[in-house]
Amino acid sequence: MSEPLLTIEDLVVKKNKESKAIISRLNLQVASGEMIGLIGESGCGKSMTARAILNLLPGQMNAKGKILYGNRNLLSLSRQEHRKLLGKEIGIIFQDYRGSFTPFIRVGKQMVETIRAHSPLSKKEAKAVTLDVLAEMGLEAERVYKSYSFQLSGGQVQRAAIAMSLALKPSLLICDEVTTALDVMSGEKVLDYIEKMRKETGCAVLLITHDLTQAYKRTDRIYVMEQGEIVESGTPEVIRCNHQHPFTKKLCGCVLALPGEGSGVQPTREKVIFI
């Protein structure tokens, strides 16, 4: 692994000081250019981990430990410093992609404003970048630019949200269940675009998913989370074939996967069932 870009050390997140930890002593590393999978059952703390990185934990929740981005501890940055990093250095695509754009402002205008908030580009230059990245995502750039988000399909909005992230060229992109609300084909396309972006910009990706097959197919390394703890980590092959933890065994035992073209996933002797 090359130099770590993001290092989470002993992260503990609690609803309040007295309550049980939602995340307990979590350790995780993402190197530049890596695609990392964070998998686990619903409610195990995947989104809270992303929120802690982004300083977007709800209400009274507090986080202890270290989240090092380069040599800066994100947990000790001011809100203002954090905001500067968001988007520009660290991009996020949420599960609820509709929330990426407000419904009252045209998609193009929002993209131009976001780009300009993070760079010294003129309106005209920002518009050119916006049209470029929308086209890059395989969208009809002019039409999407002029549309309100509710005039587009789910997949189109999701791709526009990725285009937005691409325009800001973050070093780290966090994708939280980005395909959950999409049909399989649209979901695959969205992941293809994320991979394309990674190849083009060299950014690292933290792919949060409860879809084990997706993690196997797309990531370089996988962290398995259970009830707020990382119980296992390794390459997709190790997690699939040589997992040690009973939870990973259970998780792998639940997978039903199709032997997809170019998936890189070979049938194994054990728990993963291919039909």
Ligand SMILES: Nc1ncnc2c1ncn2[C@@H]1O[C@H](COP(=O)(O)OP(=O)(O)OP(=O)(O)O)[C@@H](O)[C@H]1O
């Ligand atoms: N706003 C909130 N206030 C208090 N507790 C919360 C809040 N949001 C989530 N939680 C709790 O934090 C824990 C971790 O939730 P989190 O959203 O990180 O799960 P997840 O792994 O992302 O699940 P999913 O796969 O369903 O998205 C859960 O027990 C959840 O009930």
Ligand code: NI
């Ligand atoms: Ni979640």
